[in-house]
Amino acid sequence: MSLTAQLPALQVVVPLLTAPLVVLLRTPGLSWAAATAASLTAFAIAVALAGQVLAGEVIHYEMGGWPAPFGISLNIDALGSLVLLLVTGASTLALVGGRDSLATEIEAGRRHLFYAAWLIVLAGLSGIAVTGDAFNVFVFMEISSLATYVLIAAGPDRRALTATFKYLIMGTIGATFYLIGVGMVYMMTGTLNFADMEVRLAEVTELRPIVVAAGFITVGLALKAAMFPLHVWLPGAYTHAPHMVTAFVAACSTKVAIYVLLRFDFFVFQNNLSQHDLHFASFLLPLALLGILVGSAVAMVESNLKRLLAHSSVAQIGYILLGASLISEAGITAAAAHMFNHALAKGAMFLAVAAFALRLSGVRLNDIAGVGRQMPLTFAALAVAGASLVGIPGTAGFVSKWLLLQAAFAQGTLGLVAVVVVVLSSLAAVVYVWRIIEAAYFCEPSAEVQAAREAPLPILAVLLLAAAANIYFGLVPAFPLSLAEMSATELLGGLQ
Amino acid sequence: MSAQNTILFALLWPLLGAVGIALAGRWPNLRETVTLVTASVLALSVWSLAPGIMDGGRPGVVVAEVFGGLSIAFSVEPLGMLFAALASTLWIVNSVYSIGYMRGNNEKHQTRFYVCFAIAIAAALGVAFADNLLTLFLCYEILTLSTYPLVSHKGDAATIRSARIYLGILLGTSIGLLLPAIIWTYTVAGTLTFTPGGILEGNLAGPAVGLLLGLYVFGIGKAAVMPVHKWLPSAMVAPTPVSALLHAVAVVKAGVFTVTKVIIYIFGVEALFAEPSGGWLVYAAAFTIIAASVVALRQQNLKRMLAYSTIGQLSYVIMAAAVLTPLSEVGAAVHIVAHAFGKITLFFSAGAIYVASKKTELPQLHGIGRRMPWTMAAFTIAALSMIGVPPTGGFVSKWFILAGAFQTDNYLAIFTIILSTVLNAAYFLPVIFAAWFSTEPAGGKDHGEAPWPAVLALCVTAMATLAFFFFNQPVLELESQLVGRLK
Numbered sequence: 010m011s012l013t014a015q016l017p018a019l020q021v022v023v024p025l026l027t028a029p030l031v032v033l034l035r036t037p038g039l040s041w042a043a044a045t046a047a048s049l050t051a052f053a054i055a056v057a058l059a060g061q062v063l064a065g066e067v068i069h070y071e072m073g074g075w076p077a078p079f080g081i082s083l084n085i086d087a088l089g090s091l092v093l094l095l096v097t098g099a100s101t102l103a104l105v106g107g108r109d110s111l112a113t114e115i116e117a118g119r120r121h122l123f124y125a126a127w128l129i130v131l132a133g134l135s136g137i138a139v140t141g142d143a144f145n146v147f148v149f150m151e152i153s154s155l156a157t158y159v160l161i162a163a164g165p166d167r168r169a170l171t172a173t174f175k176y177l178i179m180g181t182i183g184a185t186f187y188l189i190g191v192g193m194v195y196m197m198t199g200t201l202n203f204a205d206m207e208v209r210l211a212e213v214t215e216l217r218p219i220v221v222a223a224g225f226i227t228v229g230l231a232l233k234a235a236m237f238p239l240h241v242w243l244p245g246a247y248t249h250a251p252h253m254v255t256a257f258v259a260a261c262s263t264k265v266a267i268y269v270l271l272r273f274d275f276f277v278f279q280n281n282l283s284q285h286d287l288h289f290a291s292f293l294l295p296l297a298l299l300g301i302l303v304g305s306a307v308a309m310v311e312s313n314l315k316r317l318l319a320h321s322s323v324a325q326i327g328y329i330l331l332g333a334s335l336i337s338e339a340g341i342t343a344a345a346a347h348m349f350n351h352a353l354a355k356g357a358m359f360l361a362v363a364a365f366a367l368r369l370s371g372v373r374l375n376d377i378a379g380v381g382r383q384m385p386l387t388f389a390a391l392a393v394a395g396a397s398l399v400g401i402p403g404t405a406g407f408v409s410k411w412l413l414l415q416a417a418f419a420q421g422t423l424g425l426v427a428v429v430v431v432v433l434s435s436l437a438a439v440v441y442v443w444r445i446i447e448a449a450y451f452c453e454p455s456a457e458v459q460a461a462r463e464a465p466l467p468i469l470a471v472l473l474l475a476a477a478a479n480i481y482f483g484l485v486p487a488f489p490l491s492l493a494e495m496s497a498t499e500l501l502g503g504l505q
Numbered sequence: 506m507s508a509q510n511t512i513l514f515a516l517l518w519p520l521l522g523a524v525g526i527a528l529a530g531r532w533p534n535l536r537e538t539v540t541l542v543t544a545s546v547l548a549l550s551v552w553s554l555a556p557g558i559m560d561g562g563r564p565g566v567v568v569a570e571v572f573g574g575l576s577i578a579f580s581v582e583p584l585g586m587l588f589a590a591l592a593s594t595l596w597i598v599n600s601v602y603s604i605g606y607m608r609g610n611n612e613k614h615q616t617r618f619y620v621c622f623a624i625a626i627a628a629a630l631g632v633a634f635a636d637n638l639l640t641l642f643l644c645y646e647i648l649t650l651s652t653y654p655l656v657s658h659k660g661d662a663a664t665i666r667s668a669r670i671y672l673g674i675l676l677g678t679s680i681g682l683l684l685p686a687i688i689w690t691y692t693v694a695g696t697l698t699f700t701p702g703g704i705l706e707g708n709l710a711g712p713a714v715g716l717l718l719g720l721y722v723f724g725i726g727k728a729a730v731m732p733v734h735k736w737l738p739s740a741m742v743a744p745t746p747v748s749a750l751l752h753a754v755a756v757v758k759a760g761v762f763t764v765t766k767v768i769i770y771i772f773g774v775e776a777l778f779a780e781p782s783g784g785w786l787v788y789a790a791a792f793t794i795i796a797a798s799v800v801a802l803r804q805q806n807l808k809r810m811l812a813y814s815t816i817g818q819l820s821y822v823i824m825a826a827a828v829l830t831p832l833s834e835v836g837a838a839v840h841i842v843a844h845a846f847g848k849i850t851l852f853f854s855a856g857a858i859y860v861a862s863k864k865t866e867l868p869q870l871h872g873i874g875r876r877m878p879w880t881m882a883a884f885t886i887a888a889l890s891m892i893g894v895p896p897t898g899g900f901v902s903k904w905f906i907l908a909g910a911f912q913t914d915n916y917l918a919i920f921t922i923i924l925s926t927v928l929n930a931a932y933f934l935p936v937i938f939a940a941w942f943s944t945e946p947a948g949g950k951d952h953g954e955a956p957w958p959a960v961l962a963l964c965v966t967a968m969a970t971l972a973f974f975f976f977n978q979p980v981l982e983l984e985s986q987l988v989g990r991l992k
Contacts, residue, residue, distance in 0.1 A: 400680065401650070402643040408572060414685060415573075418692040428685055435680045443672070451657065451665050490572050 014059070017070040017083040017139050020054045020093065020391075021149075024046055025132035027123040037112070038276060039071055040121035044128055045104045051131060052097040054061075055090070062090040063491060069108055077141070078205035080320075084141035087495035088345055089451075092138040092261070092268045095352045100131045100258035101453040102356065105252035106471035110363045114164050114251040123163050129156040134265050143191045146199045146269055147184065150233070154180045157258060158184075164251040172245035179232060179242040183266075185341075187231025193222035194277075203276055212283040221277050221287070227292070230273070233266035236330055237300025240323045247319035252363035252372075255315060260356035262347045263326055271333055271341075275500040286336045293334035299428045300327030305437035309444075314362055317441055318355065321398065324434055326349045331427060332413050338497045339416035345493035346486070347409035350397065353482065354406050357394035357475035361387055364464035364472060374444060379454025384459040388449055390476035395442035397479040404483040408490070410435065506550075508557055508564030515550050515589070515630055519543060523623035529615035537604050537911070540619050544597040547626070551593045558586045559983055561963060565636055575697065577643065578636035582667045582699070584769070584838055585987045588762045589633035591845050594627050598962045598971050599750040600855055605959030607745050624651040629755040632763065638687045638697040638771070642679070642762060645727070648759060652751055656743045667739040668778040674736040676725045677944060683724030686717055690771060698914050699766060703773020714772070715782030722786060722823070723769050727760025730823055731793040734816045739973040741808040745856025748808060753815055754847035758841050765837050768826050778829040781955050790824035791921040793817065798928035805866050808856045810932060813846065813890060817925060820842045824904040829987035833909025838984040839977065840902035840941045842984030843890065844972040847899055850887035853963035856878050857955035866938060877954050883967035888933040890970045892924055898973030 027047035031040045061068055066083040071077060085093070103128070115123050133153025158180075162173040179195050195201055197218050198209040213219060232239040243263075247255050278285050304324030311317035329351070332344030362372055366389045369376050382389035397404035401413075410431070417427040463469060483490060506514065522543030529536040557564065558581055565580030580588075603622075607615050628651055631644030649672065657668035691697050694704040709717065726733045742750050751757075766775060777783045798815035804810035821844070857880045858864055858873065872883040890897035903922060910918035954960050984985035 018613070400684075402639070402646050405814075407527075411684075411688060412572075414688045415692060418688055432681050432685055435684075436677050439673070439676050439680060444667075447665070451660070484569060484571070484577070486572055 014070070016058055017068055017085055018053060018056050018072065020058070020139055021081065021132050021136045023050050023054070024128040024135065028128040028132065031121055031125045031128060033053065035121050037070060037117050037120040039109055040124045041104070041111075044124040045101070047128055047132060048066055048097065048101045048104050051135065052094075052101045054096040055093040055135075057091045058085055059094055059492065062087050062495070063488075067389060071083060077201050078202040081145055082141040082202060082204075083139045084203070086499050087492050088268055088500065090137045091345060091349055091489070091492045091496065092265055093135060094283060095261045095264055095349065096131065096134045096138065099257050099352060099356050100127070101255045102360065102471045102475060103257040106206060106360060106468035107256075107363065108467060109465045110367055110468060111251060111254050111498075113367065119163070123160070126156045126159040126163075129153070130160060130257075133260060136264050136452075137269060138471045139202050143194070143206065143273075144200050147191060147235070148190050150184055150187070150269075152192060153262070154184065157210055157262065160254045160258070161246050161250040163254070165250065166249045167350070168245075169249035172242075172249045173482060175240040176246045179239070183229045183232030185237075186225045186232070188229075190222040190224075190226030190229060193218045193225070197222075207277050207280065210277065214281040215283065220282065223274075223282060226273050227270065230266050230270040231296075233268060234263045234330075235326055236321060237296055237327060240300065240304075242325070244316050244319040248315045252315075252359065252366050256359035256363060257355055259319070259322055259359055260352040263322070264329070264352065267326070267329055267333070271500055273469065287326060290334045290336050293330050294427075297327045297330035297334055298427065301331065301430055301434045305434040305441070306442045309437050311441075312374045314374060314377065314445065315359070316484075317445070318358055318362070321438070321441065322351075324437075325355065325398075327434075328413060328431070331431070335416050335420055335424070335427075336501075337416055337419065338494075339412065339419055341497035341500055342490070343409055343412035343416045343494045344487055345496040346412055348404040349489040349493070350409045350482065353475065353479050354394045354397035354404075357390060357472065358398065360468065360472045360475055361391035361394065364468050367464055367467055367468070368461040374448040377449050378458060379448030379449070379453035380458050380461055383454065384457055384463050385466050387472060390472045391449065392446055393476040393479055395446060397483065399442050402483075403480065405479045405486065405489075407483055410487045506551075507912065507991070508562065508581070509566040509728065511554055512564060512566050513556075513568075513632055515547060515593075516579065516627060516634065518547050518550065519623045519627035521631070522547075523620045523627075526619045526623060527616060533608075536619060537600070537618060540600045540603075540623070541597065541985060542663065543623060544593070544600050544607060548590075548593040548597055550834060551589050551630070553620055554581055555590065556828065556984075557781055558583060559572060559979070561986065567636075571639070575691075576637070577630070577640050578698075579634040579640065580636040580699075581634055583983045584762065584766055585635075587662075587842065587980065587983060588758060589630050591758070591842055592626060592629045592633065593748075595750055595845065595849055595966070597877070598965055599746055599849070601802055601958045602749070602856070602962035603746040603774040604746065604858055605956035605962070606856050606877075609956045609959065610744070612744060614658065618658060621651050621654045621748075622750075625655070625668055625755060632759045638699075638767075642687060642764075645683075645759065645763065645962060646676075646679060646726075646728075648756060651680070652747070652756060655747045655751065656740050658744050658747070659742060666740045666741040667725065670739040671736045672677045672952075676732060678724050678726035678733050679757060681724070682720045686720035686724050689717060689720070694876060699770035701770065703769075703771055703776050705771060706773050706776040706959065710780065712782045714777070718772065718783045718786060721771075722764055722789070725760050725763050725767075725865070727756055728764050728823060729757060729760060729793075729816045729819050730789055731796055731816070734797070737816055738809050738812045741806075741812050745808070745852055745859060749849045749852035749856065752812070752991055753852050754845045757815060757819055759973075761819050761826075761837075761841065764823055765834070768829075769834065773832075774829050774834060774988065786827040787824055790820040790827055791917055792825065794921055794925045795822035797927070798925050798932070802928060802932045804932075805868065806866055807858070807865060807870070810850070810867065811851050814851075814929070814932070815848055817929075821902075821906065821925075823919065828906070828909050828913065828915050830909040830912040832905055832912055834988050835981065835984045836902055836905030836909050838987065839905055839980060842980055843898035843902040843970075843973055846966055846973055847887040847890035847897070850966040850970060852882050853959065853966060854884035854887070857959045857963060860955040860959060861952045862950055863989075867939075867961060869946070870936065870989060871939045871943035874941040876952060879954060879960050881937075881963060884940070884965045885937050886967045886970055886989075888937055892929045892933060896971060896974040898970050898977070899967065901974060901977050910924040937954050978991055
C-alpha cells in the first residue's frame with residue numbers, strides 16, 4: 010500500500026504518537042517544535058485528503074485490514090474533510106503563532122505536558138472526523154474532551170478551574186447521553202459501524218429503543234455542540250482558557266460535534282424513522298433561532314472581549330444549526346460553508362485577542378482602548394475578521410450569510426421568520442463588533458496602551474494570514490463551497 | 506485602451522492613487538500633487554468612455570465568478586456614466602478646494618484624509634459601474650466604511666457620537682433591509698444583473714412588489730428618504746470638503762442613483778407603473794421633500810441647513826424616478842447633476858466662510874458679502890439653483906420633473922414641487938439678503954476671502970451651475986437612452 014492510501018490513519022496516528030514523544034523531549038522549545046511539526050503534518054494530510062475528496066474519490070480505509078463491519082473502518086466524506094481542515098488548520102495557526110503567548114501563560118516546567126495534551130486534542134478531534142464507527146467516535150470524543158479540560162485549566166487564571174469543572178460535568182453528560190444512545194442502537198442491531206447500522210436499522214425501525222436512542226444521541230451531541238440552551242459551559246470555558254487554546258478550540262471543537270450530529274441524523278436515522286426529518290427540524294429550528302437571538306443579545310452588552318466573542322459563537326452555532334434544520338440542499342450547503350467561514354472569522358479574532366493580551370494586562374474593552382493606533386496591523390486584522398463575522402460583502406462571512414438567507418427565503422413563510430432573525434442578529438453583530446473597533450481605535454489610550462508595541466512576528470504573521478484568508482474566501486469561495494455542496498449532496502442522499 | 510480596460514483602470518487607479526498618497530504622506534506638496542494627478546487622470550479616463558456610451562455601446566467586464574452564477578462584474582450604462590463622470594470630475598475641483606481648506610484650518614491626519622477620500626471615490630465608481638446588485642452592494646458597503654474615518658476626522662467625543670449614528674444607520678439599513686431585498690430578488694428572479702426593462706416582471710406581483718420596493722428604498726439609507734435620513738445631518742461633523750463632495754455628491758448620489766437604477770433595471774419602469782402597490786413611493790418622497798424643507802427652515806447652523814436641504818433635494822430624484830414617466834426618469838438623472846453642482850458650491854462656500862472667519866451659524870453671517878464677495882456671489886448663484894430660478898441648472902431638472910408629472914397628471918408631485926420651491930426660497934433668500942445687505946455685528950474678526958484654492962474651486966462650480974442651464978444637451982441625449990425616447 011502506498012503512503013497516500015494510509016493518509017486517513019496517519020491523520021490520527023501522527024499527532025497521537027507525537028504526543029508521548031513531546032513528553033519525553035521535555036524542553037519547552039523542542040516540545041513546541043515537535044508539536045508544531047506534527048500539527049503541520051496533520052494539516053498537510055488534511056489538505057491532501059480534501060484534494061482527493063474534491064477529485065471525487067471515495068476514501069475508505071480498513072484498520073489493520075479487517076473488513077467492515079468487523080474491523081474499524083475510516084471514512085472520509087466531504088463534510089468530514091472540511092472539519093479536518095478546520096481542526097488541523099486552527100491547531101497549526103495557533104501553535105505557529107502561539108509560542109510567545111503560551112510562554113506567558115504556561116509554566117516552563119509543565120509546557121511539554123501542555124503540548125502533549127494539545128496533540129491529544131488534535132488527535133481526538135481528527136479521529137471523530139475520520140472514523141466510520143459509532144463507538145470509536147465516543148472514544149475519540151472522550152480523548153479529546155479530557156485533554157481539552159486539561160488545556161482550558163492550564164492557564165494562570167484560577168477561574169478557569171471552575172469553568173473547566175462546569176465544562177467537564179456538562180461534557181460528560183453529553184458524552185454519556187451519546188453512549189447510551191449508541192448502546193441502544195447496538196442492542197437492537199448488533200453493529201457499531203455507521204454504514205452497517207443504517208442497513209440493519211431497517212429491520213427494527215420504529216421500535217421504541219431506536220426512537221429513544223435518536224433522542225439521546227441528538228441531545229448529547231447538541232450539548233457538545235453548545236446548542237442553546239445547552240451552551241452554558243461555553244462562555245466560561247472560552248473566556249478563562251489560555252488565549253491560544255481559545256483560538257484553537259473555538260474554531261473547531263463545537264463544529265466536530267455538529268458534524269457527528271449531522272452524520273448520525275442524516276445517514277443513520279433518516280431512512281429508518283418515519284418523519285425523522287420533520288422531528289429533527291422542529292426540534293432544532295426553534296432552538297437555533299433562540300440561540301441566535303440570545304447569543305447576539307448577550308454579546309451586545311458583554312465587556313470582556315473573550316466572553317463577548319464566546320456569546321457570539323453561541324449565535325453563530327445557531328446559524329449553522331439553522332442551516333441544517335432547513336433540511337434542504339441550500340440549507341446544508343450554507344451550514345457547512347458557515348462552519349468553515351465562522352471558524353476563519355472567529356479563529357482570527359481570538360488570535361487578535363491573544364496578540365492584545367501579550368501587550369496589555371487585560372482584554373476587557375476598557376483595557377484595549379486606543380490600542381488600534383499602537384498595534385495597527387493587529388487591529389486591521391481584527392477589523393477584517395470582525396467584518397467577516399458581521400457579513401460585510403467581500404469577506405467570507407458574507408458568502409455563508411448570503412447562502413443561509415437564500416436557503417431561508419426558499420422555505421416560504423417559516424423561512425421569513427428565519428430571515429428576520431438572521432437579519433436582527435446581523436444588526437446585533439454590527440453593534441458588538443463595532444464596540445470592539447470603537448474601543449480599540451477611537452477611545453483615548455491609557456498609559457499602558459501608549460507603551461504597547463506591535464505583537465511579535467509569528468503571531469502577527471498567522472493573524473494576518475487568517476485575516477487574508479477571510480478576504481480571499483470572500484472573493485473566491487469556490488474551494489469551501491464545493492466541499493459544502495458535496496456535503497449537502499451526501500447528507501441528503503438518504504432523503505428520497 | 507479598450508473600453509473594458511478603461512473600466513478596470515478607472516476602478517483601480519484611485520486605489521493606486523491612495524497608495525501613492527500614503528507613501529508621499531511625509532511631503533505635503535508631493536502628496537497633494539499625487540491627489541491632483543490621480544483625480545485628473547481618473548476624470549480623463551472616465552470621460553473617454555462617454556462617446557462610446559453616447560453611441561449606444563454598453564461595455565462590460567466580468568472580474569470574478571463568485572458562486573451560484575453570481576459574479577463581480579462591471580458595465581457602463583447612461584446613468585452610471587453620468588454619475589461616474591460627475592463624481593470623478595468634481596473630485597478634481599474638490600481636491601483643489603481641500604488643499605485650501607485643510608491647510609487653512611491646520612487639520613491633523615491630512616494623509617489619512619486624502620487616502621480615505623481616494624478609496625471612497627473608487628467605491629463610488631464601483632457603485633456607478635456595477636453590473637449587478639451583488640457588485641453594487643459590495644461597493645456600497647466599501648463606500649460606507651471608507652467614509653467613516655472621514656466623518657469622524659476630528660476625533661473628539663461629540664464627533665464620534667455623530668459618526669456612530671452615521672455608520673449605524675448606513676450599515677444597519679443596508680444589512681437589515683437591502684441585503685434581504687437583494688436575496689429575495691435573487692430567489693424569485695434567479696439573476697441580479699441590471700437588465701433594461703427589469704427582471705422582476707412576471708416573477709413577483711401584488712403587494713409583494715410594494716414591500717420589496719420598500720426594502721430597497723429604506724435599505725438604501727444613502728438616499729436619505731425619511732425616516733432613514735438622520736445620518737446625513739450627523740455626517741456634517743466631517744470637514745467641509747467631505748460634506749461637499751461626499752455628502753452632496755458621491756455618497757448621497759450613490760444612494761439615489763441606486764434607487765433609480767433599481768427602479769429602471771430591476772423593477773422596470775413600465776412594470777412598476779402597472780403595479781399599484783408600488784405607488785406609495787411618491788408619497789414617501791413628497792413627504793420627505795416637504796418635511797426636510799420645513800426642518801431646514803428652522804436650522805440655525807449653516808451646514809445643518811444645507812444637510813436638510815440635501816435630504817429634500819435627494820427626494821426630488823426619488824420622486825422623479827417614482828413618477829415613472831420617461832420625462833421624469835430623465836429629470837431624475839438631470840437633477841443628480843444639477844443638484845451636485847449647486848450643493849457642492851454651497852458647501853464649498855460654507856467651508857470657505859469657516860476657514861476665513863470661523864463662523865458656522867446663520868445669524869453670524871450678516872454683512873459677510875462685503876468681506877467675501879466672491880464666495881457669497883457663488884453662494885447666491887448656487888442657492889438660486891436650489892430654488893430653481895433660471896438661468897441656473899436647478900431650473901432644467903425641475904422643468905423635466907414637472908413635465909414628467911404632467912404626463913401622468915400626477916398632481917401630488919406637481920403640488921409638492923411648487924410648495925417645496927416656496928420653502929426653499931424661504932430659507933435661502935433671507936440668508937442671501939442678510940449676507941449682502943445687513944450690517945455686520947460689531948466686534949467681529951477682521952478677515953477677507955479664504956485661501957485662493959478654495960475660492961477658485963467654488964467659483965468654478967458656481968460657473969458650472971450657470972453653464973448647465975445653457976449646455977445640458979449632451980446630458981439629455983445620454984439620459985434619453987434610458988427610456989428609449991422622449992415622449
